[in-house]
Amino acid sequence: MTYVVTVDTCIPEDTPEMDPLQRAGAVALIENGFDSVRAIEGPDGVKVDLLDTIVAVYPGGALLKVIVDAPGLEFAEDSVQALVDELLERSELLADWTIERCEVELHQDLARESLDAAEGPDAPPDDPAARKARHTESPMLEGTEEGYEAEAKAAAVRSRMLGLADELRSFPPVMFGVLDDEDDEREDDERDDGDAGFAVPPESARLAAGALVHATDILVDELFEDAQVLTQEDATVAECDGPLWHLERLPDRYALQYDARFARRFLVTVIAMTTRFTDGSFQRLSCVAEELALRFLLSRATMTLELYELLDGDVSAALDAFAANVYEDMDHEWLYDGSMDGIDEASVGAALGVAPVAFSAWFTPFSEGRYVHPSAADEPEAAAQ
Known part of the structure; x- marks a missing residue:
């Protein structure tokens, strides 16, 4: 199965933010590290294939998107974290960087399979465009349990936005x-x-x-x-x-x-x-x-x-x-x-x-x-x- 693993890496605390030249160097080091890898040996010797990567470096670290083919979500996440740890340690300039987040995002094809397998009157439509349209709809039924839940969700989102x-x-x-x-x-x-x-x-x-x-x-x-x-x-x-x-x-x-x-x-x-x-x-x-x-x-x-x-x-x-x-x-x-x-x-x-x-x-x-x-x-x- 194909998984997208999002990895947030950060420079050490109390370290000055990287200037453009340093960021360009970090991009090169990370991309070269990924280019040298074709597969990862995950937990219990399970092979995880590295399919693609995207590297975006910002002044305080880097955001990585790593696409892998793995037998399960846990294998994908653990393997990518181990790989990024090794890539950072291998480079003297990045050795002190830390991984703040490493999580798996389900690939679109797998999400589509899951939706297609759903049954019952509330199952999403088969057409991907119709599912996309339905995803952006806002069911707000006043006086119903669904309506109250929608209002509570809206209040929670408002609170989150104000906090952000x-x-x-x-x-x-x-x-x-x-x-x-x-x-x-x-x-x-x-x-x-x-x-x-x-x-x-x-x-x-x-x-x-x-x-x-x-x-x-x-x-x-x-x-x-x-x-x-x-x-x-x-x-x-x-x-x-x-x-x-x-x-x-x-x-x-x-x-x-x-x-x-x-x-x-x-x-x-x-x-x-x-x-x-x-x-x-x-x-x-x-x-x-x-x-x-x-x-x-x-x-x-x-x-x-x-x-x-x-x-x-x-x-x-x-x-x-x-x-x-x-x-x-x-x-x-x-x-x-x-x-x-x-x-x-x-x-x-x-x-x-x-x-x-x-x-x-x-x-x-x-x-x-x-x-x-x-x-x-x-x-x-x-x-x-």
Whole structure:
């Protein structure tokens, strides 16, 4: 059976965070370590095959996705933990790193088999797309036991999101439309003059911030599934028969170029961007891929809030204010304009008064000093062009 093992590794406590050069070195060391392994000898001598890996290094450590073929969940988890332990110990530069989490995620094919085997009136539909749609529905039946349970779940999710808000360290409340002290005084004056402006309540801003953190985990897992589907089918998004969570919502004009390699680069870009959101180091979006990644993150946060009926006008305004403050411009939106299909990108840019957003430059930094993860960055030859 195929399993996805997620491994969180961290640098030692009280150690300065890694700079870009150190992170690039860590990526190379870990990837080279995985490349030297084809199979793992698990507990009791059981062989576990190493199928694929994704490495995303951030200033405080690395997030690893390890795909293995193992006879059982426990064998997969124990074998991967033993392998990562050995890889870290083998390198003098990584020997002090620690493993904070090592858990198995069921592969999409196994989940589909389990759903197909379900029986009874509440069994999920056979069609994967219908199951996906049903997964995002929100049954809220007032006055019924199911309704009470749904309300309790919504309250629990709200509490969790509010608790997660502080993890979005790069963005103070003002980024979500909350007035600072000077603005607050100005609003009081305007209110006295009968011309009060609109301000987002602090708790609504916290709920929006927590929803973005909450949505990050969901988005990363769903994009990882998309990458796995494209890898298994050896297809692009345009050719793919399997269900996809997000990549099919990228601009249609390039659907034939969204292959498994692109999916991995995009996934790593999401991880790198959201890491900067939460570790306090974010300054500006770095490339077109990050602009599209933020679009997906905002969409996932909105969908989750809607799912639990937590998206009111104030929370929606907070998310709008966040988007307006983080995006420097909205030039990437012309990529979704179907009327421009088949027209030269430079001509489109000139006609719309925006900078050309060529597909080949999606992972190219907008300017010097902007960070793009080494695993997602252009090859040196492409960057030179």
